[in-house]
Amino acid sequence: MNIGTKLNTPNARDRFERLHAELRSRICLLDYPPGMRLSEQTLAEEFGVSRTPLRRVLVRLEGEGLLQSVQGVGTFVTDVEIEEMExxxxxxxxxxxxTGRLDPVQPDAALWSEFLELAARSHALIGDPDPRHFAQINMDFFLALLRLTENEPLRDISERLYFRTARIWLKSIKASTIDMSEEAIVFNREVDDILTALKVGDLHAASLIQRAHISMSFNRMLKGVTTRQEAGGGSTKSVQVSEKS
Amino acid sequence: MNIGTKLNTPNARDRFERLHAELRSRICLLDYPPGMRLSEQTLAEEFGVSRTPLRRVLVRLEGEGLLQSVQGVGTFVTDVEIEEMExxxxxxxxxxxxTGRLDPVQPDAALWSEFLELAARSHALIGDPDPRHFAQINMDFFLALLRLTENEPLRDISERLYFRTARIWLKSIKASTIDMSEEAIVFNREVDDILTALKVGDLHAASLIQRAHISMSFNRMLKGVTTRQEAGGGSTKSVQVSEKS
DNA sequence: TCAGGCGATGCTGTGCACAACAAAGTAGCT
DNA sequence: AGCTACTTTGTTGTGCACAGCATCGCCTGA
Structure with missing residues (x-):
């Protein structure tokens, strides 16, 4: 699939963007878990390019705080401590x-249909609570909400910070510290509430609802980590480290 | 000077950071004005390295929105429109x-002495209003204020946005749209006011003062641009574009 | 048996030559 | 004279081979 899509990207810039988005997605969706070592050679061969253009993508991802390269050792997916995450x-x-206070804009028809589609996808999530699917919808919903502001710098840094924390949320989910079904129900309520606010055109209210849900989601994660530590007795390190092979 | 400092940076990572900081400084201090074309070859020779490690720096700067590379054309210092700047x-x-509300921390002895030194430097600025010197002090003062919060993500994005707007401010200064002496006096008052707030330990008040001065500074810039347009009749384009050669 | 040094191995970092590409200049045609 | 097409030139992008570096395993000596 990756090599196949290469044919659709004639110029270098689009290919760079595609590789960047693909790798970022893999990192945030925990295909590449925190602490995992990535091989430039292997990745280059997979995408059908040389190491040189691939390294350009890796440098960008390192600048975004998702990767870290160490000479003579390897390129690793970064891991964040609980303090910095908080x-x-x-x-x-x-x-x-x-987002709801700086340069808010009412959603156009295209964005509206996207919201409705997201609502349907999130509803279907209740019957099929797949973590990866969940994370994907969550990501798409966040990016859609970001389009409710015209303030481009705000969108940039919000997106930047989101991609830096998204995988932490998914990690907590996958570690079975949080009940998936309940989480799906809560997320559906968030989507419904925000869409209700959007229907009456109250963008600030929508942003406040989102803020509340982000806060509660983080608290559920904190509670889940604490519960796991009390129950299993495993060290925090064992929770964070995800070694391959 | 640049080749000489190379001897002090044995490993690759430090050299990368040095090159990055140096180029970023040159861009923000308008040594490389917006729209200027940079030659990878020339820069590589100046720093005594090959194009490869230099390109790594350029990619990073492009990710920070300070540069933009176009194949077959060149690498250009970005320019921002007035709307996005606002x-x-x-x-x-x-x-x-x-900054004053999220994880504020009282300045330690080292930071205090730095603030006092900055106050002295800014006071000396009144007698010698050199634009570049002014910009350097402004930058140092901003970075020092950033150390009043322990919230690292906040520091990162604040710094990021600052470096994206700093050169715009200096450009307005250099275009003689703003009175340098008056600007220096206002800046001294800002420094004094903030230091007064810091002395009584009111970090939030300090941040509010800073916020007010950023707002007023931007308004003075807007006014300066408007005045220039009304007086000279030059198009907005002519104000923004800075061609070399 | 254990400790210390030392070489093998694999990784990222670097330098160089060439490809891809765009813009400017130029010659030739109308 | 004006316009078009081509050539020339200079730039960034790419591929490859090698250097620098860290880690692991082995080997040697006490």
């Missing part, structure tokens, strides 16, 4: 509210 | 206040 979440709370 | 400034206002 800081990031507190900042994301403020930015979420800013 | 959005960025509105966002920076909010982030400045967040």
């Amino acid at each position: 800081q990031t979440y507190r900042l994301r709370l403020e930015l979420a509210e800013l | 959005q960025t400034y509105r966002l920076r206002l909010e982030l400045a206040e967040l």
Whole structure:
């Protein structure tokens, strides 16, 4: 599939963007879990390019805080500590509210249909609570909400911070510290509430709802980690490290 | 000087950081004005390295929105439109206040002495209003204020946005649309006011003062641009474009 | 048996030559 | 004279071979 899509990208810039989005997606969807070592050679062969253009993508991802390259050792998917994650979440709370306060714009027809489609997808999630599918819908919904503001710098940094925390959420889900069905129901309520606010054109209210749900989601994650530590007795390190082979 | 400092950076990572900081500084201090074309070959020779490691720096700077590379044409210093600049400034206002609200920390002895030194430097600025020197002090002061919060993601994005707007401010100064002496006096008052707030330990007040001054500074810039357009009659394009050669 | 050094191995980092590409200049045709 | 097509030139993008570096395993000596 990856090599096949290469034919659709004649110029270098589009190919770079595709590789970047693909690798970022794999990292955020935990296909490449935190701590995993990536091989430039292997990745280059998989995408049918040389190491040189691939390294350009890796440098970008390193600048976004998703990767870290060490000479003589390898390129690793970054892992974040719980403290920094909490800081990031507190900042994301403020930015979420800013989305409804700075340069808000009413959704157009295309965005509306996208929201409705997302509502349907999230509803179908209740019957089939697949973690990866869940994370994908969550990501798409977040990116759709971002289009409710015209403030491009705000969108940039919000997106940047989201991709930095998204995988942490999915990791908590996969670690079975949170009940998937319940999480799906809560997420559906979030989507419905936000869409209700959007229907009456109250973008600030929508952003406040989103902010509230981000806050509650983070608290559920914190509770899940604490519960697991109390129950299993495993160290925090064992939870964070995800070694391959 | 640049080749000489190379000896002090044995490993690749430090050299990368140095090159990155140096080029970013040159861009923000308008040594490389917006629209200017940079030659990879020339830069590589100046720093005594090959194009390959230099390109890594350029890719990073492109990710930060300071450069843009186009195949077959060249690498250009980006220019920002007035609309996006206004959005960025509105966002920076909010982030400045967040600095005093999210994880604030009292300055330690080292930071205090740095603030005092900055106050002295800014005071000396009144007698010698050199634009570049002014910009350097402004940058150092902003970075020092950023150390008043422990929230690292907030520091990252604030710094990111600052470096994206700093050169715009300096450009307005250099275009003689703003009175340098008056600007220096205003800046000294900002420094004094913020230091007064810091002395009584009111970090939130300090951040509010900073926010107010950022807002007023932007308004002075807007006014300066408007005045220039009314007086000279030059198009907005002529103000933004800075051609070399 | 254990400790220390030392070489093998594999990774990222670097330099160089060439390809892809765009823009400017130029010659030739109308 | 004006326009078109081609050539020339300079730039960024790519591929490849090698250097620098860290880690692991082995080997040697006490």
